[in-house]
Each structure stands twice: as structure tokens, then as C-alpha cells.
Amino acid sequence: MAQMEMVVVVVVVGSSWLVYRNSCKYVRLLLSPFFPSSKTNNFDTSTRRRRHLLHHHRHLSLFAKSIKQQPHPLPLSVSVSTPPSVLPKDKDKDRDKDSPLSGLEDVMMGYIFGKKKAIQVAHSVWRHLVQKGDTAIDATCGNGYDTLAMVKMVADKTHCGHVYAMDVQKVALENASSLLDESLTSDERGLVELFAICHSKMEEVVPKGVPVRLVAFNLGYLPGGDKALITRSETTLQALEAAKRMLAPGGLISIVVYVGHPGGREEYEAVQAFASGLPVENWICCKLQMLNRPLAPILVLVLKR
Numbered sequence: 001m002a003q004m005e006m007v008v009v010v011v012v013v014g015s016s017w018l019v020y021r022n023s024c025k026y027v028r029l030l031l032s033p034f035f036p037s038s039k040t041n042n043f044d045t046s047t048r049r050r051r052h053l054l055h056h057h058r059h060l061s062l063f064a065k066s067i068k069q070q071p072h073p074l075p076l077s078v079s080v081s082t083p084p085s086v087l088p089k090d091k092d093k094d095r096d097k098d099s100p101l102s103g104l105e106d107v108m109m110g111y112i113f114g115k116k117k118a119i120q121v122a123h124s125v126w127r128h129l130v131q132k133g134d135t136a137i138d139a140t141c142g143n144g145y146d147t148l149a150m151v152k153m154v155a156d157k158t159h160c161g162h163v164y165a166m167d168v169q170k171v172a173l174e175n176a177s178s179l180l181d182e183s184l185t186s187d188e189r190g191l192v193e194l195f196a197i198c199h200s201k202m203e204e205v206v207p208k209g210v211p212v213r214l215v216a217f218n219l220g221y222l223p224g225g226d227k228a229l230i231t232r233s234e235t236t237l238q239a240l241e242a243a244k245r246m247l248a249p250g251g252l253i254s255i256v257v258y259v260g261h262p263g264g265r266e267e268y269e270a271v272q273a274f275a276s277g278l279p280v281e282n283w284i285c286c287k288l289q290m291l292n293r294p295l296a297p298i299l300v301l302v303l304k305r
């Protein structure tokens with residue numbers, strides 16, 4: 001029995017010592033690149049060891065950064081030149097609090113670094129502009145994801161906000177209706193109306209004189225649906241003209257255009273010609289396009305001054 005106790009004590013002491021020794025070794029390894037002439041560096045100066053260590057440091061830096069950036073939708077930076085402890089967390093918080101572009105800034109950086117899609121940038125721009133109680137139009141309702149996002153942006157306790165969504169496909173409106181039923185409260189659901197019409201007829205369903213903050217187009221075909229049923233340049237242009245007439249000053253026409261399907265490029269050129277031809281005194285028009293991904297969706301933004 002006494003012998004067994006002795007063995008247990010030896011094992012416990014032995015393993016604690018090993019843990020302690022390895023911890024010291026790790027800490028010294030970790031510190032040696034920052035203190036090249038210090039004692040810590042005498043521990044092991046071989047090139048292989050140093051590489052191993054730098055590799056560890058890099059991983060730790062990235063890991064620490066990703067934890068720090070949890071509240072942001074995207075880890076923005078992958079730089080490892082500055083140890084994370086040097087960046088004060090509060091400074092980041094202040095930036096988010098003070099900047100009127102917070103959120104939009106992150107999604108734009110995400111787009112630039114190839115991590116966010118054009119439609120995500122579009123949603124972020126809408127969110128930046130649309131206020132509670134506003135009226136918005138989803139000109140291509142499809143499965144209802146854009147409509148849902150719009151309802152969340154306009155919905156408030158006064159039940160003033162409103163979203164008019166339209167599509168020429170019955171199946172699209174059914175999908176959208178189910179999505180909205182599942183995702184919205186009954187009050188929010190009451191703020192959205194779905195119409196089985198062509199978007200060129202949007203003036204027929206939106207009451208005259210209502211100030212419209214946003215008209216959004218997500219062109220092309222229904223995801224998961226019939227790829228032959230696409231938006232067409234002619235009706236898209238008529239709808240854009242209608243949107244132009246209905247939009248309130250300070251309002252936005254947002255168009256996500258797809259060029260990868262037959263007819264897509266012609267439609268994009270028509271949209272681009274429409275936006276390019278608007279007078280600069282009244283309109284601010286721009287586009288976001290990936291230059292070396294010729295089939296990537298393009299975001300065209302048309303803002304009424």
C-alpha cells in the first residue's frame with residue numbers, strides 16, 4: 001500500500017514538473033523573437049525553432065484578432081505585423097459607435113476582399129438609407145428574401161412602414177409568402193403586400209403620392225426555379241422609368257444585375273445606359289463590379305438627390 005502511494009506521488013510530481021517545464025519552454029519560445037538578445041533567446045536559437053515559433057505567433061495573432069472581431073460580420077484584417085494586444089478594443093468600439101457608416105463600412109471591405117456578395121452590399125446600403133415607417137418596393141420578389149429584409153427595415157410600432165413586392169411567377173410569390181409567414185410577426189406581416197404583376201406596372205399598385213424610399217431590383221431568374229423565365233430589358237427599363245417617377249428625393253433605386261445567363265448582358269447594358277443617362281444635378285449613379293470576374297453580379301445604385 002505504502003509503495004503504491006509512493007508510486008502515485010512520484011507520478012503526480014513527475015507529470016506536474018513536466019507540465020511546468022513544457023509551459024516555461026513554450027513561453028520562452030514565444031517570447032524569443034521579441035527579445036532577440038535576452039536570456040529567453042538562449043533557450044534555443046536554431047532557425048527551425050524560430051520558424052516554428054513565428055508560425056505559432058502568427059496563429060495566435062490571427063486567433064486573437066478573430067476573437068476580437070466577433071461582433072463584426074467579417075474579420076477584416078489578416079495582418080500579423082502588430083500584436084493584437086496593441087490594438088485597443090475600446091478604440092474599435094468608439095469607431096463603430098461614432099461612424100454613421102458602420103456596418104456599411106464592414107460589408108464594403110468584405111466586398112473588396114472577396115468575402116461579401118453584391119446583394120449583401122445592396123442590403124447594407126438599403127439598411128443605411130431606409131428608415132422605420134418608410135415605403136419600399138421589391139420589384140422582383142422571387143423567393144422573398146429581399147422583401148423580408150425590407151420589411152424588417154421599415155417595420156415599427158406605428159405600423160406606418162409598407163413594402164410592395166411583385167413578381168410574374170406564382171410559385172415565386174407562394175415561396176415568398178411562406179417565408180414571410182414563417183419569419184415575421186403578424187404586425188410585420190401586415191406591412192407587406194404581394195402582387196402577381198409585371199414590375200413595369202408598379203404604379204398601379206402603389207398609391208399615388210406615397211413617398212417611396214427604395215425600389216429594389218434583383219434581376220435574372222428565380223433561384224431554384226425555371227431559368228428560362230427571366231427579367232427582360234424592355235420591361236426592366238419600363239419599371240426603372242416608373243421607379244424614377246415614384247421615388248422621393250433622397251430615395252434609392254438599387255439594381256443587382258446578372259450577366260451569366262443568356263440575355264443577362266444585354267439587360268445589364270440597358271440598365272447601365274439608363275443610369276448613365278440620368279442628369280447629374282438630380283441623380284447620383286454608381287456601380288460595383290468585379291473586374292476580373294466577368295460573370296459576377298453587378299450592383300447599380302441610383303440615388304435621387
Ligand SMILES: C[S@@+](CC[C@H](N)C(=O)[O-])C[C@H]1O[C@@H](n2cnc3c(N)ncnc32)[C@H](O)[C@@H]1O
Pocket residue numbers: 139140141142143144145146147166167168169172197198199200218219220221222223229230231232235
Ligand atoms: C433573381 S430573382 C429575385 C430574387 C428575390 N428578390 C429573392 O430575394 O429571392 C428574379 C425574379 O424576378 C422575377 N421576374 C421576372 N420578370 C419579372 C417582371 N417583369 N416583373 C416582376 N418580376 C419579374 C422572376 O420571376 C424572379 O422571381
